[in-house]
Amino acid sequence: CTKKAKMAKDNTNGLAMCRVLLAELEAHQDAWPFLTPVNHKAVPGYRKVIKKPMDFSTIREKLANNQYLNLETFIIDVNLVFDNCEKFNEDDSEIGRAGHNMRRFFDERWTELLM
Numbered sequence: 001c002t003k004k005a006k007m008a009k010d011n012t013n014g015l016a017m018c019r020v021l022l023a024e025l026e027a028h029q030d031a032w033p034f035l036t037p038v039n040h041k042a043v044p045g046y047r048k049v050i051k052k053p054m055d056f057s058t059i060r061e062k063l064a065n066n067q068y069l070n071l072e073t074f075i076i077d078v079n080l081v082f083d084n085c086e087k088f089n090e091d092d093s094e095i096g097r098a099g100h101n102m103r104r105f106f107d108e109r110w111t112e113l114l115m
Ligand SMILES: Cn1cc(C(=O)NCCN)ccc1=O
Pocket: 032, 033, 034, 038, 039, 043, 084, 085, 088, 089, 095
């Protein structure tokens, strides 16, 4: 096949992996803080501190709207969820621990799928 065709196949495989990974993130027992956008009206300081909010439902919407070029751009948004969580929450808190658990799960899972 041509290089372009191979690239297209890679993107297809990459996007299939995004769907698998996102479904597993959403199904994880520690996903609850990340399933929907943080309600900045209910969480004082969030809008000021977190410049680029991100959550799993927004990632799902972007995936459905074909806004991820490949697995890499998808991984950037997933890591944004966990980086925001670390910035706003103490490590020794319910949500802080959930964020660390979810990041570890995600890192192990996508490397498994890619290796
Ligand atoms: C990720 N994150 C979630 C919340 C939250 O309250 N989520 C709603 C749970 N029902 C607050 C701060 C934060 O960083």
